[in-house]
Amino acid sequence: MKPAPFEIARPREIEAAVALLAEGGDGAKVMAGGQSFGPMLNLRLAQPSLVVDITGIAALKSVREEEGAIVYGALVTHADVEDGRAPDVGAHVLSRVAAGIAYRAVRNRGTMGGSLAHADPAADWVNALSALGADVEIAGPSGRRWLGLGDFLTGALSTALGAGEMLVAVRVPKVPASARFGYAKHCRKVGEFAHATGALLVDPQKGTARALMGAIDAPPLVIADARELFGGRVDAGFAGRFDATAAAIALFDAGVSDPVERHIHVEVLRRAVRQADGLFSPQSSPSSRSAA
Amino acid sequence: MKDVTQPGEGVGARLPRKEDDRLMRGRGQYIADIRLPGMQDVAFVRSPLAHARIRGIHVPEDLKGRVFTAADLDGVKNIRAVSGLPGFKVSEQPVLATDKVRQVGELIAMCVAPTRAEAEDMAARVELDLEELPALHDMLEARKPGAALVHEHWGDNVFLESLVNVNIEAAFDAPVKVTRTISTARQCMAPIEGRGTVVHLDHRMDQLVVYTASQMPHIVRSGLSECLELDEGQIRIISPDVGGGFGYKAILLSEDVCLAWLARKLGAPVRWLEDRREHLTANANCREHHYELTLYAERDGTLRGIDCEATVDSGAYSAYPFSACLEAAQVASILPGPYDFPSYRCRTWSVATNKCPILPYRGVARTGVCFALEVALDALAAELGLPPEVVRLKNLVRPEQMPFDNITKKHFDSGDYPEVLKRALIAIDPEKVRARQKAGEPDGRRIGLGLSIYCEQGAHGTSVYSGWGIPMVPGHEQAGARLTPDGGLELRVGVHSHGQSLETTLAQVAHEILGIPVARTRVFYGDTAMTPYSTGSWGSRVMVMAGGAVATACTELSERIRRIGAHMLQADLADVRFENGRVIGPHGDVGVNEIAHTWYRRPQDLPADVDGGGLEVTSGYKPLRDSGTFSYATHAVVVAVDPEIGEVELLDYVIVEDGGVLVNPMVVDGQILGGLAQGIGTALYEEMAFDSSGQPLASTLADYLLPGAPEVPAPFIGHMETPSPYTRFGVKGIGEGGAIAPPAAIANAINDALRPLGVEMMRSPVTPRRIVEQVLAAREAGLVEKQGASANRSAA
Numbered sequence A: 001m002k003p004a005p006f007e008i009a010r011p012r013e014i015e016a017a018v019a020l021l022a023e024g025g026d027g028a029k030v031m032a033g034g035q036s037f038g039p040m041l042n043l044r045l046a047q048p049s050l051v052v053d054i055t056g057i058a059a060l061k062s063v064r065e066e067e068g069a070i071v072y073g074a075l076v077t078h079a080d081v082e083d084g085r086a087p088d089v090g091a092h093v094l095s096r097v098a099a100g101i102a103y104r105a106v107r108n109r110g111t112m113g114g115s116l117a118h119a120d121p122a123a124d125w126v127n128a129l130s131a132l133g134a135d136v137e138i139a140g141p142s143g144r145r146w147l148g149l150g151d152f153l154t155g156a157l158s159t160a161l162g163a164g165e166m167l168v169a170v171r172v173p174k175v176p177a178s179a180r181f182g183y184a185k186h187c188r189k190v191g192e193f194a195h196a197t198g199a200l201l202v203d204p205q206k207g208t209a210r211a212l213m214g215a216i217d218a219p220p221l222v223i224a225d226a227r228e229l230f231g232g233r234v235d236a237g238f239a240g241r242f243d244a245t246a247a248a249i250a251l252f253d254a255g256v257s258d259p260v261e262r263h264i265h266v267e268v269l270r271r272a273v274r275q276a277d278g279l280f281s282p283q284s285s286p287s288s289r290s291a292a
Numbered sequence B: 001m002k003d004v005t006q007p008g009e010g011v012g013a014r015l016p017r018k019e020d021d022r023l024m025r026g027r028g029q030y031i032a033d034i035r036l037p038g039m040q041d042v043a044f045v046r047s048p049l050a051h052a053r054i055r056g057i058h059v060p061e062d063l064k065g066r067v068f069t070a071a072d073l074d075g076v077k078n079i080r081a082v083s084g085l086p087g088f089k090v091s092e093q094p095v096l097a098t099d100k101v102r103q104v105g106e107l108i109a110m111c112v113a114p115t116r117a118e119a120e121d122m123a124a125r126v127e128l129d130l131e132e133l134p135a136l137h138d139m140l141e142a143r144k145p146g147a148a149l150v151h152e153h154w155g156d157n158v159f160l161e162s163l164v165n166v167n168i169e170a171a172f173d174a175p176v177k178v179t180r181t182i183s184t185a186r187q188c189m190a191p192i193e194g195r196g197t198v199v200h201l202d203h204r205m206d207q208l209v210v211y212t213a214s215q216m217p218h219i220v221r222s223g224l225s226e227c228l229e230l231d232e233g234q235i236r237i238i239s240p241d242v243g244g245g246f247g248y249k250a251i252l253l254s255e256d257v258c259l260a261w262l263a264r265k266l267g268a269p270v271r272w273l274e275d276r277r278e279h280l281t282a283n284a285n286c287r288e289h290h291y292e293l294t295l296y297a298e299r300d301g302t303l304r305g306i307d308c309e310a311t312v313d314s315g316a317y318s319a320y321p322f323s324a325c326l327e328a329a330q331v332a333s334i335l336p337g338p339y340d341f342p343s344y345r346c347r348t349w350s351v352a353t354n355k356c357p358i359l360p361y362r363g364v365a366r367t368g369v370c371f372a373l374e375v376a377l378d379a380l381a382a383e384l385g386l387p388p389e390v391v392r393l394k395n396l397v398r399p400e401q402m403p404f405d406n407i408t409k410k411h412f413d414s415g416d417y418p419e420v421l422k423r424a425l426i427a428i429d430p431e432k433v434r435a436r437q438k439a440g441e442p443d444g445r446r447i448g449l450g451l452s453i454y455c456e457q458g459a460h461g462t463s464v465y466s467g468w469g470i471p472m473v474p475g476h477e478q479a480g481a482r483l484t485p486d487g488g489l490e491l492r493v494g495v496h497s498h499g500q501s502l503e504t505t506l507a508q509v510a511h512e513i514l515g516i517p518v519a520r521t522r523v524f525y526g527d528t529a530m531t532p533y534s535t536g537s538w539g540s541r542v543m544v545m546a547g548g549a550v551a552t553a554c555t556e557l558s559e560r561i562r563r564i565g566a567h568m569l570q571a572d573l574a575d576v577r578f579e580n581g582r583v584i585g586p587h588g589d590v591g592v593n594e595i596a597h598t599w600y601r602r603p604q605d606l607p608a609d610v611d612g613g614g615l616e617v618t619s620g621y622k623p624l625r626d627s628g629t630f631s632y633a634t635h636a637v638v639v640a641v642d643p644e645i646g647e648v649e650l651l652d653y654v655i656v657e658d659g660g661v662l663v664n665p666m667v668v669d670g671q672i673l674g675g676l677a678q679g680i681g682t683a684l685y686e687e688m689a690f691d692s693s694g695q696p697l698a699s700t701l702a703d704y705l706l707p708g709a710p711e712v713p714a715p716f717i718g719h720m721e722t723p724s725p726y727t728r729f730g731v732k733g734i735g736e737g738g739a740i741a742p743p744a745a746i747a748n749a750i751n752d753a754l755r756p757l758g759v760e761m762m763r764s765p766v767t768p769r770r771i772v773e774q775v776l777a778a779r780e781a782g783l784v785e786k787q788g789a790s791a792n793r794s795a796a
């Protein structure tokens, strides 16, 4: 389990990295934290001629706040988010997700950008950030562009990144005070990739909900307007109206044909729904106050 | 039974491990730490197919002389692990494949280069012309007539068939009969350190020096000498620190033979380090059992008989030295477990398939047997509406029957089996658990309580192993004991310590007799040049056998010390005694240090007729009976199961065990904890799956799931100490027990939780997917009991 021979470059600027990638063509590959790429090299599943190690590019490590969003550099690590070195989009929204990724050693090196670019349907950022409606910024030979995550993720392990392009930043909308985020990951042991992921961003005050079922061997199933899962409306007591059949039909339509798989995914979403509901404490939450 | 802890450093002391100072600081020396000048690395070309005829192997011209195939291996014989059991069919395992490959990962060529990466580059360039043959991945299919043949000349795929029948017909009229199909998955042993071998030529000694991670260096030497047709004296095996064995390192691998041949061919040091993919896909497989089991019983739970058909997937070849039939044939003899009942029949098949050879893994056949019998007993208890502990107490061998010869003539040496169950029940508190179970959980999970009991034959010796007729039969175990000139102690043993803590515990045994501080005692092992012959570390035998041998050698040494001491004290031998490292006479005493100094440095002070053997003894030991020690335990576990997504949480875990007299109870706790982790792996996580073409489906630890620290609860461990009447100090073997009982206990707990839903899990590992599948199937079939039905039934 040793990689095939390759060249390695460690540029300091995004532009230099893009130039190297464009020059290297198909044989050039980005390496960020190396936590997915390293094993692929060792198993010889990836045999690039040039590895562009981007960890020397300081600009990719920055984080900035914008109106209603936080923009994370591609190299922000899972541990940066877990430990709060990078600010969160809401109370423990991303830090909780980060803490459930792999093991600490992997979190120290693995990056948000690398995880999205790797596009494993079972990955936590792929699912959590899709549920939160994130965008990604891409740099390439012809400049920069922004893409919604839904358009960026084109399939299992495949993205809209073109030749010479790399991911440079991720913009995640802040979670308003009136909303809650439920995130449930079903896996067999601590640190394992998900076998099913459910997420719900719900705002009973505004009457909106966005739901996700992930780890389905394809990009996650995002239900942008999830009122249909709660009997057509999102208000106090939404969780009690969770419609498992509606969720199962959505999965069926998305191509999840195995009934056992469907059952598990729906039940995992149900757990995310319950979790989100539980996060409305009696003091701060209009929904549970009126429910009481 | 006596109290657990004893003061001092001798037998019974909870002494911290001496070896930890080295190992915890990263100063262990493993195969991969060895650097020899000019050493080259080897990578193998392995079969990508499970079953194929080799039509050609094309080595690029520029690689000739650095890539070797079977055609190059002059004078290398096949590995032949025979068994003397009647009807056993021998597999010929060429160390590099010749005409056929019979498993994915089988060795076809070896490539040698300055680094492993370069060797892998070369391996990738070797082209194979293979004609694919139908592959056997299912042992039950492979048993059927007309199946493809793994070894054509056999005519079928059965290594060995066996039958034990003790009056089974007498059970047929029993009022209750419960039949179940039960199976355990194929697993991989997963020591942190894989296999590895470094070989070089020692011209000074005219020896091939083989560094290899082995539990049994002397057996590896015999195996290598047979395959290479060298004198045993021409080979020296050094097994340095070994990072876990569990049985995988008790096997002679083709890789070992290849490397030894290659070092001689090249006249230069060569190295092979197994990587995790090789480990998982090509080598370390174990455990795959299938049972058709029927229990016959009275309505009060008394067992009338057990009838069983057991099949073991032995894989493509018979592994050296344990053979392909150790598992299945042992199933027949140990299935009765700790129970006493009058009728028994067991038929077994060791079946060849196109998968890796099955190797003995901690617990060997016992984990599967315990799983089968204990889950079946719970099914019987459910059928009878009796609590599982009641059924067990009805049938366990009772203390007043000890020593007891069971239905398959196993001789249980001592113990109180019902007592470990009773103590475990007190610790787990079934009433409280069942009340909670009845009340229901707010989150919809279901509570279950599971029990399992086993007894474990350990340190079985000549009389047992000569019957198997395999290449290795343990006889007397030997140990060397030598005082150094300044009164320190050196012990030499042929067993290995790869987690057993022998550097500490054998020093404790010596201390018990000689009074020499454990800190001044050094244990040498893992080198055929420095240690007496031994079959090595396996079968929970080291403390019984090597401990007994060390005690015997030290006792002889103490007598020599006493004689010299008597002379130095100018006292009659009859008037001096040896105590706590001193020879004490009527008018004074003299210590071991002075005695050693006199023997080595001032021989002029000794009389002419002094025993010329001096202060160095090698002596041998066998227990009074060599039919084995029987340690035993009850495991009890409480689980919470989420029936909708199949998640299982272990809420409480209790182990009460009796391993005879414990030399170091802390070390025993460590053995149990490690075994428990492995048993949890068997129960819930570990599975080496294959597709229908015989391709292994897990090639990394992302696919082959091992429990991690968060998945292993801290158990309550209770000890009882019933001495074995046959062994020195009354010790028993305890090395494997921790891994035997957990799969059954956990499956029983899950079944206790899910039975009211119409669900019974009879196959390990119990995965979330399998649970949900069955829950949904039961719902579909309308099997769900009405509320409270199960409570009513057990009340009735």
Ligand SMILES: Cc1cc2nc3c(=O)[nH]c(=O)nc-3n(C[C@H](O)[C@H](O)[C@H](O)COP(=O)(O)OP(=O)(O)OC[C@H]3O[C@@H](n4cnc5c(N)ncnc54)[C@H](O)[C@@H]3O)c2cc1C
Pocket: A029, A030, A031, A032, A033, A034, A035, A036, A037, A038, A054, A074, A100, A101, A102, A103, A106, A109, A110, A111, A112, A113, A114, A115, A116, A117, A118, A122, A123, A124, A125, A161, A165, A166, A167, A168, A191, A192, A193, A194
């Ligand atoms: C044992 C283990 C357990 C794991 N468990 C989980 C888990 O539970 N959940 C989870 O979500 N993940 C898990 N992972 C994956 C981990 O989170 C990785 O860190 C992550 O998927 C990849 O991030 P990276 O920075 O290491 O990227 P790399 O491994 O360096 O790269 C991954 C891929 O993305 C490309 N790439 C990286 N950065 C960029 C970029 N900026 N632009 C374009 N392409 C880029 C690379 O070319 C490569 O193809 C686990 C990994 C391991 C080793």
